Amino acid sequence: MSTAYVVLDTLGIVALSENGDVIDKVIYSGDVDSIAEKLNKLEVGQPVDELINLVNKLKSAGFVRVVIENKELARNLSNVMSGIEIRSELPSKPGLMYRENFGSRYVREVFGMDEGQYMARVYEITVAQTRHKLKQVAEKRDLFIAQAISSVDDIDKILNLISSRVREWYGLHFPELDDLVKDHRDYMTLVSELGHRRNFTVENITKLGISQDRARRIYESSVKSVGAEMADWDLEPIRAYARIYLQLYNIRNQLTQYIDEAMSEVAPNIKELVGPLLGARLIMLGGGLMRLALLPASTIQVLGAEKALFRALRTGSKPPKHGIIFQYPEIFRSPRWQRGKIARALAAKLAIAAKADAFTGNFIAPRLKEELLKRIQEIKTLYAKPPARKPEVKAKAKPQGAPEKKGGRKPRHK
Amino acid sequence: MSSLIKPTGVKAHERFKGVYWVSFEDGSEKLATINLTPGRRVYGEQLVQWEGNEYRIWNPFRSKLAAAIMNGLKVMPIGEGTRVLYLGAASGTTVSHVSDIVGPGGLVYSVEFSPRVFREFMEKIIDQGRRNVIPILADARYPEQYLSIVKTVDVAYIDVAQPFQAKILADNADVYVRGNGYVMLVIKAMSIDVTKEPSETFKREIDHLKERGYEILDMVHLEPYDTAHAIVVARKSR
Ligand SMILES: C[S@@+](CC[C@H](N)C(=O)[O-])C[C@H]1O[C@@H](n2cnc3c(N)ncnc32)[C@H](O)[C@@H]1O
Numbered sequence: 126m127s128t129a130y131v132v133l134d135t136l137g138i139v140a141l142s143e144n145g146d147v148i149d150k151v152i153y154s155g156d157v158d159s160i161a162e163k164l165n166k167l168e169v170g171q172p173v174d175e176l177i178n179l180v181n182k183l184k185s186a187g188f189v190r191v192v193i194e195n196k197e198l199a200r201n202l203s204n205v206m207s208g209i210e211i212r213s214e215l216p217s218k219p220g221l222m223y224r225e226n227f228g229s230r231y232v233r234e235v236f237g238m239d240e241g242q243y244m245a246r247v248y249e250i251t252v253a254q255t256r257h258k259l260k261q262v263a264e265k266r267d268l269f270i271a272q273a274i275s276s277v278d279d280i281d282k283i284l285n286l287i288s289s290r291v292r293e294w295y296g297l298h299f300p301e302l303d304d305l306v307k308d309h310r311d312y313m314t315l316v317s318e319l320g321h322r323r324n325f326t327v328e329n330i331t332k333l334g335i336s337q338d339r340a341r342r343i344y345e346s347s348v349k350s351v352g353a354e355m356a357d358w359d360l361e362p363i364r365a366y367a368r369i370y371l372q373l374y375n376i377r378n379q380l381t382q383y384i385d386e387a388m389s390e391v392a393p394n395i396k397e398l399v400g401p402l403l404g405a406r407l408i409m410l411g412g413g414l415m416r417l418a419l420l421p422a423s424t425i426q427v428l429g430a431e432k433a434l435f436r437a438l439r440t441g442s443k444p445p446k447h448g449i450i451f452q453y454p455e456i457f458r459s460p461r462w463q464r465g466k467i468a469r470a471l472a473a474k475l476a477i478a479a480k481a482d483a484f485t486g487n488f489i490a491p492r493l494k495e496e497l498l499k500r501i502q503e504i505k506t507l508y509a510k511p512p513a514r515k516p517e518v519k520a521k522a523k524p525q526g527a528p529e530k531k532g533g534r535k536p537r538h539k
Numbered sequence: 540m541s542s543l544i545k546p547t548g549v550k551a552h553e554r555f556k557g558v559y560w561v562s563f564e565d566g567s568e569k570l571a572t573i574n575l576t577p578g579r580r581v582y583g584e585q586l587v588q589w590e591g592n593e594y595r596i597w598n599p600f601r602s603k604l605a606a607a608i609m610n611g612l613k614v615m616p617i618g619e620g621t622r623v624l625y626l627g628a629a630s631g632t633t634v635s636h637v638s639d640i641v642g643p644g645g646l647v648y649s650v651e652f653s654p655r656v657f658r659e660f661m662e663k664i665i666d667q668g669r670r671n672v673i674p675i676l677a678d679a680r681y682p683e684q685y686l687s688i689v690k691t692v693d694v695a696y697i698d699v700a701q702p703f704q705a706k707i708l709a710d711n712a713d714v715y716v717r718g719n720g721y722v723m724l725v726i727k728a729m730s731i732d733v734t735k736e737p738s739e740t741f742k743r744e745i746d747h748l749k750e751r752g753y754e755i756l757d758m759v760h761l762e763p764y765d766t767a768h769a770i771v772v773a774r775k776s777r
Contacts (some may be wrong), residue, residue, distance in 0.1 A: 133687040141630040168677070168684045194714075215683055216714045224691045225717055244646070248673060251688055254664055255674045259661070262654040390655050393662075488662045 128190040129183045130219035131176070133167060135247045136160075139235055140191075141219040145226075150235055151175040161254035170204060184209045194220050198496075229516030256486040262372045263391040263482075267414040270387050273380050274405035280377045281517075284309070287370045291316060293490070295363050298322060298355040301346040310374060311335060317367035317373060322347040394478035398497070404454050407475065410449060418476075418483035426450065426472035439442025448476070451482055455501055462511050463504055470500045549589045550635045556618045557640035558608065561594055570597040570605050572639035579667045581635040588600050595639065599764040602633040603698060603725050606764035614757040616721035620644040622692040624715050626679040626707065627651065627699035627725075627735050630659040631672075637696075646671050648689050652678045682711045691717045698725035702740055705747035712775065721774050722753065728760055728769035741769070748773050 129148055130141045137152035153160045153175060163173045180191055190210040199213035199501040223231055228240045236243060251434045288309040296303050299322040306312045314333050319325055325347035330340035384405045388396040392414055395404040410428040411417030417425070427434050429449030437444040446465035451457055456467050481489050507522065544563045549571070552558035559571045571587065571594040580586060580594070580675035585596040599606040608615065616622060621641045628634050628649035638647050649664070649672055651657045657676050664672050677684045679699055695716050697708040706723060712722050728741050745755065761768045 135687050164687050167687060194686055197683075220686075221691075221714075224689075224715065227690045245670075247688065248670060251673050251675065252661075255661065255665075255676050258676045259654055259658055386655065390658060393658060438599070486658075486661070486665060 127188050128192060129188045130217050131179065131191055131193045132217075132220050132223045133195070134235070135164065135250055136236055136243070138176055139223065139231070140165065140179060140183055141223060143219060145219050145222040147231070147234055149186075151179050152236065157249050158257070161257050162493065164250070164254050165258065167195070167198060170195060170201050172198060172202045176202065177205065179301065180206055180209065180211075191460040192217050225391045230262050240529060259390075260483075260486050263414070266387055266391045267408050269412065270384055270391060271409035273384050273387070274409050277377060277380050277384070277402070280373055280380070284370060284373060284377070287366060287373070288313065291363060291367050294366075296352070296353045298360070299325075299347060300352050301350055301525050303345065305339070305343050305346060306335075310371070313367040313370040313374075317364045317371060320364055321355070322350055322352070345449050347462070392482040393488055394476065394481045394490040394493070397488075398474060398478050398494055399450070399453055403449065405450050407453075407479075411479075414479065414483050418479040420476065420479075422472040423471070425475050426440065426468050459505070460511065463508050465505045467501055470497060470504070546587045546589055548630075549587075549592075549594060552608075554609065554613075555615045555640075557642065558597075558615075559594060561589070561596065570599065570608060571595060572636045575639050575642065575671070576668050581663050581667070582630075582632045595636070597636050602636060603761055603765055603768055603770060604633050604696075604723075605636065606761040606768075607753055607759045607770040609764065610759045610761060610771065612626065612757060612759045612772070614721075615640065616694045616723070616772065617696075621694060622646045622648075622690075624648045624689060624692045624695040624711060625650065626672075626695065626697040626711060628657075628660055629653075629698075630656050631664040633698070634660075634672060635647070635664060635669070638672050639665070641671060643671055646673065646692075648673045648675060648692065650675045650677055650679050650685065652676065679707050679711065682714045686714075689715050691715060692720065693717060694721045694723060696723040696725075700727075703744075703747075705744040705751075709748065709751040709753070719774065721756075721772060722748070724748070724771040726769055726771055727767055745771065752776060 128143060131143055132139045137150055139150045140148040142148055153163060163175070166173050167176070183191060184206075188209065190212065190456050192212050192214050193202065193216055194213065194215045196215065199211050203211040215523055230239055232240050232243050238246075261380070281445040291313065294304050295316050302312065302315070306315065311334075315325070315330065318333055319329055325344055327337070327340045327344045330343055331337055335343070381402060386403040388401040388404055392404055392408065395407065399407070403411065407425070407428060408414055409423075411420060420428075427448045430445040430447065433445040436442065447456060447468035450468055450471055451464075453471055456471065459467055474497045478490060478493055481487050497533050543598045544565050544567075546561050547564050548562045550560050550562075552560060557572060559573070560568045561571045562568045574581050574586065574593040574595045578586075580595070582601060584598060587594045587596065592697060595710060597605045617637055617640055619640070619642050622645060623637055625634055625637060625647050631649070634647055634649050641647060649660070651660060652749040654676065657674070661674060665674055673688065675685050675688060679697070692715050695712045696707060697704050697711075699707065701707070704726065708722050708724055712720070716722065724744065727738060748755065748771070752775055754776050755773050757769060757772040759770050761770065
């Protein structure tokens with residue numbers, strides 16, 4: 126007779142007798158988010174204060190035993206309670222009764238609500254709880270993403286080094302190939318697979334995925350090559366190095382795929398707005414999603430151009446108009462005088478997207494993107510022509526088409 | 540992609556309330572449900588307006604429950620007002636139609652354990668305003684994790700693409716399905732082998748349900764919509 130059955134509910138905790146009568150209850154106070162947090166704790170078996178208080182009250186009322194349906198919770202609770210036995214049983218009979226007769230009896234008796242009101246509340250809380258969990262999963266992962274994108278950048282540097290080296294080295298043997306095969310990956314594949322230029326038959330080359338036409342041209346110049354003769358023994362280290370290139374290239378692909386998927390989870394709004402890689406670079410430069418979300422748009426606009434920014438502050442020259450976001454196609458493909466304006470518009474949307482990703486988990490990117498594209502259109506019509514230049518500016522201005530130095534990196538491996 | 544071929548009529552499914560046939564001018568007939576959130580799509584499905592209602596075409600190649608209905612499922616315990624515990628909600632393709640069918644008076648507790656797909660679920664189902672769906676990011680193997688949330692349901696449905704699904708299903712049903720309630724199991728039915736022998740897994744899963752006191756009421760293979768699966772409907776005899 127002195128056993129109480131504790132049943133968990135979204136809105137509180139209820140103690141029932143063996144035949145389902147309500148002995149006692151606690152109803153959670155506080156806002157939706159704090160209740161959601163409590164539910165998350167209970168779910169993994171952490172007793173919350175409300176539960177401990179309720180069991181203490183049951184103990185004072187003379188109950189010698191409490192039955193809880195969640196095993197882990199029962200175990201952890203018995204570690205912090207004494208003087209009362211705590212057991213677990215799933216499902217418990219009163220638990221079944223509670224759930225089965227909830228709408229017809231308990232919702233009114235325990236919470237004084239009708240079922241519609243109750244469900245509206247449950248909906249709010251579970252949605253908050255789920256968003257909270259999704260955010261938690263994502264939170265730690267932003268730093269993984271930052272490492273992954275840094276690795277991609279490392280690999281790109283190494284790939285560039287290796288390809289220059291291999292081209293130079295293998296060029297001693299078959300110099301004509303350098304101009305004939307501009308794509309690094311094709312070049313490395315040919316070198317590592319075929320080695321000596323006498324192996325460059327049309328058949329061998331096409332087998333590696335190069336068109337008949339180009340294969341013929343490559344074959345012809347291999348026959349007429351002016352390069353130095355090399356023994357297989359001399360070629361082997363070059364081929365091994367070219368293989369490393371191809372392996373690294375594959376790792377790069379795996380990393381970008383990882384970043385793509387992880388960005389969907391961590392920062393879907395940023396990803397939707399600027400793509401996974403640029404988005405990941407912003408998170409890296411911002412020092413994590415949370416910190417990025419706290420930055421003003423004006424800072425996001427020049428992230429990655431710190432050098433230029435500090436130079437500007439020091440010397441009073443013009444501050445940079447864009448940092449890493451220069452990689453956004455709508456910026457680098459636009460005429461120079463539009464870029465700063467587009468960068469500002471993009472940075473403003475990014476600031477909002479980052480906040481949504483970090484704080485709410487809501488997916489608002491389609492709207493942001495639409496507004497952004499509209500604004501870009503506007504800029505393109507309003508500022509279709511280059512601005513008339515003031516005389517002093519003209520003196521300093523670079524010739525049209527000169528490469529820009531804004532600190533933003535050029536997009537690679539597109 | 541849609542509305543090139545115009546709808547010519549809608550009729551209720553001969554047995555299942557909340558399920559419809561939309562016919563088209565080319566003579567084809569497609570399964571559909573009434574859109575609970577008019578104007579919104581969940582997975583790129585076609586929307587059809589007919590006599591003041593908006594129908595969502597239910598693609599049997601995308602949803603195994605639709606495939607089962609196309610293939611003559613006889614017992615369909617999900618109808619208007621039903622409360623469902625849906626295990627393996629993924630990004631919500633089937634959940635969305637179940638939500639249409641049960642309507643505002645029903646409820647779909649939707650359990651999924653992959654954060655990646657559940658993010659999509661939140662966008663497609665919750666952000667679009669389906670108020671009869673309760674999202675639960677949890678592992679269906681541990682039904683005690685959602686004790687605070689789920690009340691008694693009429694049907695537990697499982698599609699988690701894992702061995703021992705029958706056990707997971709029955710463990711959940713013990714806690715959450717009302718006496719005389721139903722369970723539905725999407726199950727790997729065929730070996731990949733063309734002889735189409737039911738696989739070991741299939742037998743094991745069915746046997747497990749029987750051992751746990753379930754009576755098998757119906758069983759439908761999903762070919763040609765899905766080459767390797769079947770849906771089993773069972774009921775606890777208690
Ligand atoms: C085949 S998909 C379900 C498709 C969905 N039923 C539909 O028709 O739209 C299987 C899903 O089950 C999820 N899953 C697998 N094991 C699970 C578990 N133990 N608990 C919850 N979800 C699980 C997977 O993450 C995956 O999203």
